Amino acid sequence: MRGLLAVLLVLAVLAVLLVLSNAHDVTPVSLRLAFWWLPPTTVPVAIVGALFVGAAIAGLPMLVANVLLRRRVAHLEQSAARTAPATVEDTQRIGSGHGA
Numbered sequence: 007m008r009g010l011l012a013v014l015l016v017l018a019v020l021a022v023l024l025v026l027s028n029a030h031d032v033t034p035v036s037l038r039l040a041f042w043w044l045p046p047t048t049v050p051v052a053i054v055g056a057l058f059v060g061a062a063i064a065g066l067p068m069l070v071a072n073v074l075l076r077r078r079v080a081h082l083e084q085s086a087a088r089t090a091p092a093t094v095e096d097t098q099r100i101g102s103g104h105g106a
Contacts, residue, residue: 014064021057025050 034046044052 010068014061018057018061021053021060025053025057028053 028049031049033049035049035052036046037044037052044055047055
C-alpha cells in the first residue's frame with residue numbers, strides 16, 4: 007500500500023510540473039473519448055482535469071479496500087467481544103510455560 011502511495015505521489019508531482027511547464031500555452035484543445043467530449047479548453051486545464059480523473063480512478067480501489075478492511079475489523083472485534091476473557095489463572099499458566 008505504501009508503494010502505491012509513493013508511486014501516486016511521484017505521478018502527482020510530475021503532473022504538477024507538467025502543468026506548470028505548460029501554463030503559458032493557451033492553445034485550445036478539444037478532448038474526445040468515445041461518446042464523451044470536452045469543449046475546447048487550454049492545455050493546462052486539460053492536464054489538471056486528467057489529473058483529477060486519474061486520482062479518482064486510482065482512489066476507487068483504495069476506497070473499496072478501506073471499506074472491506076473496516077468491515078473485517080469490526081467483525082473481528084465483535085467476535086472477540088463475544089468470547090470469554092481469560093481468567094487470571096489461565097494467564098499465569100500460559101505465561102509460566104506449564105501447560106495442562
